[in-house]
């Protein structure tokens with residue numbers, strides 16, 4: 001059998017480059033707790049994202065959970081979000097004692113459909129948590145207008161959107177706050193890691209305290225905080241990967257171009273259109289099999305038999321999860337577009353090292 005291909009493969013710097021980056025840690029013995037690498041990465045990301053404050057975390061989930069916590073909403077308030085995402089988005093809301101209310105997604109880009117938001121707003125609604133799913137950017141203009149009109153906060157789950165921009169604004173600069181995941185599987189990784197971007201200095205101060213056990217000063221605990229600190233080894237990986245980011249995104253783009261050449265226009269196969277006014281980051285390559293000679297599960301099995309692991313991101317839908325399905329605000333039937341999508345979508349392998357020949361091999365199996 002030819003070489004196995006997974007849905008993604010971590011981007012890594014050269015071995016020597018990483019060793020060089022971590023060399024001084026053997027002298028400083030400063031391994032975590034906001035050391036020099038952490039400070040340098042924070043500074044670089046603030047510049048890259050064009051935002052005032054970046055707060056680094058040990059992973060994206062804790063980043064989002066802490067961002068929501070720092071907003072200090074009254075318990076049992078409602079937060080409008082999407083069911084078509086990774087479980088982390090909803091868990092970050094619900095672990096803060098808030099109630100997720102699920103809004104359906106649009107048919108082209110699979111992001112929260114702004115036209116369906118207002119019908120879900122009640123007197124208990126405090127925030128909207130949309131997701132730039134697969135790196136497709138949400139309609140920020142429409143979401144911001146609704147949020148403004150109803151005095152709601154917007155906290156983007158931008159886990160997939162590092163490197164992408166909407167109308168010239170980087171993903172981190174949208175909403176009241178935006179969270180990135182820097183997990184090993186993302187366009188930019190710090191092994192595990194995450195960040196919250198915001199222009200709000202007071203919120204940043206609260207997140208910094210919450211990330212460090214709630215200490216405001218070494219002798220004063222203001223909150224019952226947790227531990228969400230990014231280590232120096234994670235930050236060092238980030239510093240290395242930042243040097244290669246542009247090239248990595250370009251190489252992903254070349255793979256996407258080939259996929260589109262092979263699959264666009266095939267009856268029964270639906271690809272996302274290219275987004276207007278968006279700088280893409282080519283994070284994922286979702287394909288909808290609807291009326292094709294093979295259904296989604298059959299394509300999954302055909303590829304698997306050839307050593308190619310595509311993924312059913314995001315199936316099952318979160319509003320059908322055992323822990324949410326009985327909420328009055330849940331139920332997959334309330335979000336029919338997302339439900340249909342979850343049953344038909346397959347995310348094909350995509351990473352910087354994926355060659356045009358690899359893409360051809362994958363497409364040959366699908367099209368044979």
Ligand code: T4K
Pocket residue numbers: 006007008009010059060061062085086088089131157159160181182183184185193194309313
């Ligand atoms: N919000 C959204 C919308 C998210 O998608 C995520 C995470 C979050 C929030 C939370 O962010 P983090 O707390 O994770 O920073 C993966 C990732 O673990 C997860 O980060 C990601 N989303 C989710 C969509 O996918 P799995 O269970 O599918 O990963 P796994 O272990 O099956 O890996 C997938 C493929 O990646 C493997 O087949 C090979 C490759 N891989 C994996 C690892 C762990 C590598 O090449 N290197 C590696 O180190 O969840």
